[in-house]
Amino acid sequence: ETGVTQTPRHLVMGMTNKKSLKCEQHLGHNAMYWYKQSAKKPLELMFVYSLEERVENNSVPSRFSPECPNSSHLFLHLHTLQPEDSALYLCASSQDVGGRNEKLFFGSGTQLSVL
Amino acid sequence: AQSVAQPEDQVNVAEGNPLTVKCTYSVSGNPYLFWYVQYPNRGLQFLLKYITGDNLVKGSYGFEAEFNKSQTSFHLKKPSALVSDSALYFCAVSLWAKGGATNKLIFGTGTLLAVQP
Secondary structure, eight states: OOSEEEEOSEEEEOTTOEEEEEEEEOSOOSEEEEEEEOTTSOOEEEEEEETTEEEEEOSOOTTEEEEEEETTEEEEEEESOOGGGOEEEEEEEESOSSOTTOOOEEOOOEEEEEO | OOEEEOOOSEEEEETTSOEEEOOEEEOSSSOEEEEEEEOTTSOEEEEEEEOSSOSEEEOGGGOEEEEETTTTEEEEEESSOOGGGOEEEEEEEEEEOGGGOSEEEEEOOOEEEEEEO
């Protein structure tokens, strides 16, 4: 195990639903990330948090709303999603955000299907 | 634009044969380069990284990668493939975000490695 846990593993939701993805890291890291993985596309960095403060938001639609209540937990709140939002959502953590040689530790992801 | 390219969607190799998974990059300045592996139904795991120094980098599970500045490549290699090496492999380059506030990893599209018994 990598020390990063994501729940749920699978999620099916309608376009009018509201749901949340949860991520928890047990590594004592200060930085947490949300990535979107779609088939045959590069991983897309969505959000970066450092010590509970959002430091990067990569032009993500407002229907995705992140929350970081403490340095161990990260949420992604979803509402009025579109079918093209169906993807694997990966959470990751690293010791800090400042170092270029930082190694990321990933969770297993939540496979999201929007109907 | 700064980017990473993995030209092969899939690489097929027989067990026991050497394998190569290709990666090229386009960045300004000195690149910090990484390989990650994703096994089925799992998140990505760090394999190895190149920061500076020896162009041949050794990593986990017997993998190694060769940094070639003139060809702007960072190909992943293993002398003898195992069936258990079958997975999705991602090359990545580390960039500074604007203002240098955060580190950002830019990933390639991934290459599926299939090792046949």
